[in-house]
Amino acid sequence: MSDHTLQVTDLIKTYNAGKPNEVRVLQGVSLAVKPGEVVALVAPSGAGKSTLLHIAGLLDTPDSGMVQIAGTDMTHLSDRKRTAVRRSTVGFIYQFHHLLPEFTALENIILPQLANGVAEKAAQARAMGLLDHVGIAERASHRPAALSGGEQQRVAFCRALANEPSLLLADEPTGNLDPETSDRVFDTLIGLVRDTGLAAVIATHNLELAARMDRQVRLNGGILETS
Template sequence: MSNPTLAVSDLTKGYNHGLPNEVNVLQGVTLSVEPGEVVALVAPSGAGKSTLLHIAGLLDTPDSGHVSIAGTDMTQLSDRKRTAVRRETVGFIYQFHHLLPEFTALENIVLPQLANGVSDKDAQARAMALLDKVGIAARGSHRPAALSGGEQQRVAFCRALANEPSLLLADEPTGNLDPETSDRVFEALLDLVRETGLAAVIATHNLELAARMDRQVRLSAGVLEPL
């Protein structure tokens, strides 16, 4: 049996330790995600979903517990090795697109590939193929300011998948869009994820979107439970 793409076990994380305003955000969180599985992470604002995603994606470290990606325990790796794994293995999408405004849509997807050692020719070909998959290839030469909110977020999806990660972590990826656009853009994301067969954890407070994923879990009071 293959290893899960992501496995976190007994994660704890708190802030302001020893102070009167100490907050324990995660209290023994365990979750595994298989290749090709899309998991909805449902939680209200402030419940710790961003903290969990940052730890799972190696942007932060837990107070205790373990994070494994593709069967390798990341907990004891050096910062340099964690950075390398994150760049090569993990894709992130946030509520706001964070595209580089001075570059075109195509260039925003090419740049992370160049940083990962891909040739310019191959990077451009992959970027255009990704834009085509989400239906905005014709907008590749436009800068973010000339794109609609939905188009900007589709470019962000493509950028997150540019280096062919095995794990995608998304934090309210359509939360900044109106309901109609959100539904359309989320469908594009789901199609892209399922086509690539990667593992994905998508945080959302939208129960209708959550129901379209393979499995739903809720983070409440620092504990993860099936929805």
């Protein structure tokens, strides 16, 4: 069994291969993240950080290289098995919350649990517990349109943790918020990660936020550099 929750090795990903506009986004990228570790992935827009997160989270496949989660090689799983692993093991957070507008905050957190086979009563209890943990339990019955930007992103955090993943991948999770709200929401996210002990990779171009994580890696020209 590996000591790392996530381990990617020698990832190569090229778009438009063999064409004049070929872009080699990842050039032999390797990264290992332990349980309870928060890693900042620093890179400007268009540098490939979303591609790396999508491959690590089994939403995309590399041209070559390996993705291991909890010591198991996930690189060549079928689409059905990859989906099953994502549901139970990986939590995603994006810059935009992507909440379902017709459902309440509580329902947005319950639904992924139901899809993963959790009983409704247990799903509701966990959803309320998560909302209480991030300080917005009183907003449980509100739809996203009635929530502030910071509240919406807190609900998105709860949704990402609903199925108790061991790996959290976040792509500019506070990039759509004003600086004050961003700072407050980031503290909430880090608190959730610390309390649950999961491994996290958080992509950001905010160097102040990156400095508050356990370590930083930088994606530069398709190469991953350790700060």
